[in-house]
Amino acid sequence: MKKISILSIDDEASFLGMIKQYFEPRGYEIDVASEGAEGLELIRKKTYDVALLDLKMGGMNGDEIMRSIKRAAPATRVIFITAFSDSGKTQKRLTDEGAYAFVEKPVTSLKALEELVMKAAADKEQEEVC
Secondary structure: OOOOEEEEEOOOHHHHHHHHHHHHHHOOEEEEEOOHHHHHHHHHHOOOOEEEEOOOOOOOOHHHHHHHHHHHOOOOEEEEEEOOOOOOHHHHHHHHOOEEEEEEOOOOOHHHHHHHHHHHHHHHHHHHHO
């Protein structure tokens, strides 16, 4: 089985460090970006299986980044990891636009996040086969 590739875009350096520290030793290819423009530059160079996006960031928000990712690499699964909440309205809208899943911050279980990433990557691979 090929390595699962992940791009994580978040304006919290400590969160990016935690994600990289967790996934890299477990055999995942992981790139991180602290802002949307940097993340989109990485997307132009490489196709990822899964993108982990914060919703609210300075500059470019996660929903804008997701739309750009979906244009460049439609099969990439986007998982939002965010503390933002508005009774599910944004979650529904973004799911309708192609978001794969939402995880609330603070992330309480990296193992559960890893399982979600593996499921998202498997779904992407299955879609590409069909």
